[in-house]
Amino acid sequence: MLNLNRLPDGIALLNWNSELPSSGTGDPLGMTLRVGARLGAELLHCITSITPRARYYSFFPWAFQRAQERIGTSDNLDLTMRLVLVDERAMTLGAVLHHEGRPCDGGSLQGSNRAVDFVAQRTKGTIDLTKWNHLRDNTSGFDAYKGSLINLGMFEESTDPGEAAVKDEAEGSTSLQSGRLSPRGQKIAESFGRAVAKTEFNNIHTKISSVDLDVLAEFGAASGLCELRYADKFDLLPLRDLFFAAQSDDQHNSHFRRRMSLLLLLWAVDVTNEAGVTLDAQSFDDLTYYRIISDELGEVTSVKTPPVLEDISERWRIFHFHNYLTTALESLLAGLVRAIRHHPAGRTVGEVLEAFNSAEARSALGEYLAIELPIPFMDLTPTESLALLEIDCAAAKVFEANPLVERLLRSSLVEEDLVSGLAGPAVATLLLFALLLRYKTSVKEAHKGWNTKKVIHPFADVAIPTVEMALTTDLGNDWWNLPNREVMSRLLNRFVVRQHETMSYEKGFGGSPPLFRVDGTMIVGMDLIRDDVDPGNPRFPSAMQVLRDLRLIVNDPEEGQSLTPDGRTMLESFLESGGS
Template identity: 25%
Template sequence: MKLTTSWLKPPYASGGIDHLGTQAPCVMIYGQLLPGITNVTDRARYYSFYPWLVWSYDQRYAKNDYNHFVERFRRADCLLTLIAEQHAQVTDHSNERHGVAMVGRTKLVPSLASLKTGEPLRLSLYATTEETPQRYFMNRLGGLSQYYAGTLADLQLMESSGRSWSFYSSQYGAPLAQSVDASVPGERFWQVVENDLVTLEELDELSGFCACNVAGSLREHQQLTDIFFDTGNRYSEEGTQRRRSLGLIQQLAEALPNGWDLTEDVFRACVYSVTLPNGAAWEIPAALRSTQAHWAVYVRNDLMSVAFQTILAICLQELQPQSAAQRRVFHSVEMFADWFAGSATVAGVLSNLGAGSFGDLVASSRANAPALTDWTNDAHEIQLGWQLIGGWQPGVDIAPLLSHSLSLLAMLVTRDDPGQQPYSGLAITYEALRDYPINLISFRSRGADWMTMSLEHVVTDLVVWCLDTHLRVALRKLRQSNRSTFHLRPSERGLEVVGDQVPPPSQTTPRFRQAVQILRDLGMLARDDSHMTRLTASGRTQMEVASV
């Protein structure tokens, strides 16, 4: 019998993210509520610039040399970023309006210093596909392939060719590209791309390409507005959800009291509590109330996730001895959970909470916790979540973190409405949650089981649930991607922590910052005299349309 053997490649060790899978439902939710905007599509100008760039290339060159296309594309990608940064430096120095999140900015911005000394800048030095210290991006089609391609395809603005070539769509991409072409010095742009060398004067000549000028390009602006707010109902339910979420953000910008800026933290707190920072009720138009309720579910899931991530971090720190003499041997997750729940630290925490059972803790929370509307109160679940994130650091005293985690979970049980499905109105099925054992549905069920259990036994169950779930999630990632994201593993020497870094608790990023930036680029949000983000006149008009 002939046998063939080969070496098995070891898995690639990776820090990974979402070690409990608790953030996955959050990603599902904000993906439904803000489709067409992602965590890497930051600027409205790229939604129109990339279709224009390919369309404009077609007007000048034969499309038969892919390497030629890639070279010009990369130079153009670099040039746009340089234009935006130069425009910031010669106008108001506001990165928020001009250069923020432009592709390759980290590598390209320092090069402007040499231009100011009179030295010309060669675009190809940064646009090269060779691995050099100056290369602005590894991906051959730069920011398009890395960030925008999928989104632009979903929005029917660009298509992918079987020849590894990117194309604009004739129905929507070409008209948008033509609108851009009517408002920018396209010929001059391509002359600079061809010449390769660029000067400060040329960057100033091309300032019309800066992202801040989208609002002044009337046809382009209207088409982008039609896309983001789906004024023609082109994108069906996805377009409706995006329009309503953008309208909700605009409503909050309009409603915020003096002294409060439109930040992600404020958005989270307000959609969760339906209350403004000054304690006043946030009056939301009827058409947007279901959208607000969906965002509240997102925040609720994220708060639950932060509490469970904190429990995981606490467990890993306790399992990670500072010296060999301090090492305890636990041959199973259950053995560690029993030891931890019976430790003096946990006993002190449970004593301070003053509740014999989890049901007692929930009853105390129902009687004494701040009102849902009182989200600026330090004891509110919104604040507890931020305290868990901000309070974590290696070697931290775990007692207050464990106390806050238990209080936060009890408060979420208190706020739960058993008459509503946890993900009511959202397209999240049991099948979609199969690989994510800790979610709002399972948490409701587990919370019901905990009601008659002592807090010590609840801590034991929490620890087992967290550690078992981490092992399950990491094993699934290993099977699917050959990446090892284990932070804990069973061994002949008992449970061992993998790596030196305990993953800290963190929130998900729900595309809010990108949505606000896009609204800025469209001229619908702007800084007022006190530097707070507020609605503009055009933004108010669009908000009213989105709110009916």
């Protein structure tokens, strides 16, 4: 019989020698990595948050072609990848050597930190690139760019460009069987090959592993990320053609969307520069969501979008609608988590709503709005709630008195940290109502339909169309005139509580920990909080960096961010030709 007071021979308990780090709570409602990712993947197809440098898009095809030529076959992917890794290390270390210990301007040279550390110790002698690791665990930066290169048609097994009309980037092909380049990939590889053809490194024999550091510096001077900005046209133009999908005028695939997004960014750089404003994620949001430019003093100027860019601008507007919705719902989640935190037995949704409706919360909201609420917030209707913001749902120009209401509310939640305060849930609710009203009154049916198509799994994907449908189906078309308590009960149950449960289940063991668990009608907290509710625009910085690398925009210390002569010529040419 087993003696529970004495462990049998051969059994030992785990003895932890350090505390395990807690998992993060990123994307707790699945808003960013589901519908948000699908919108971004179509708008900037193959330009992701981790693929910001244009040079890598030609370097890797060249490295694959060079490796296969050196080993005499394209049937040995494992050996090909090892040789690609060596060339990647050569480019990384060579660029830092060329820049006298600094990484390339603009950053994102993968492994540059280790290269900088190396160059701080040595600038002369040789190095065995098969033994020096620029990244952890002997990995390659190719993993970050692989999906984009495959979906751009660089390899024989790549997704056909025509298929991009029905596949978003996350669902496209990301597997590599042989690494054989397609004709398009060969053309891109040859352009990079011409750039480094005269370097001594280019002619090094396969079996030679030790390389002189001076040879690497010469290679880095020709192959570095920022060197592309000063490259000859034979090196630069094929990459411009690639990113702007110059070989295709099919207006129904994601490559066309990327072209139009990049053109929209070029136009946005130009129009904001004329207004004395530097284009960043916020000003791009303002330009596409509100059609305005706001300067440092808060002065607002209306802007008319060129006709050829109206469609892509409206699609970016849908993206920003989704971002605002993410902030609103995640702020409600943050308020719920705080409301249940010190209640070990948990609370019901009704009890959470009463916590949102407390006298202290009512006072905090009144102070924020600089008014005295006539009745408790949960007893108001959505229509009456928006009236607190001078938004008249029955007026011809609904938002005339408060045109930038969503921006102001989000800023209050994120930048002023109201999300962690007593007024946070009510402010998030006002943001949600304002969003739904603007979407209903200002978005064309065609773009509503495009947004709806990004909802693939109705019970797991949250977007404005699913929120609208749930409220209308459950509460009727007149839900705008029901008490907030009734409306918010439905929203919290479906789009906060159940949605977080669904996402926690999908992530499973090893993923982000749930912020609460549900026991019958009780929501039981896990003693966690989450107040980071700004999803941002993760692909925007990468797209801007690509345009800088392609020598289409430039940052000037005196004139700010502006178009280069090539950028202006390209923009004007596309606008005149209707985007073709």
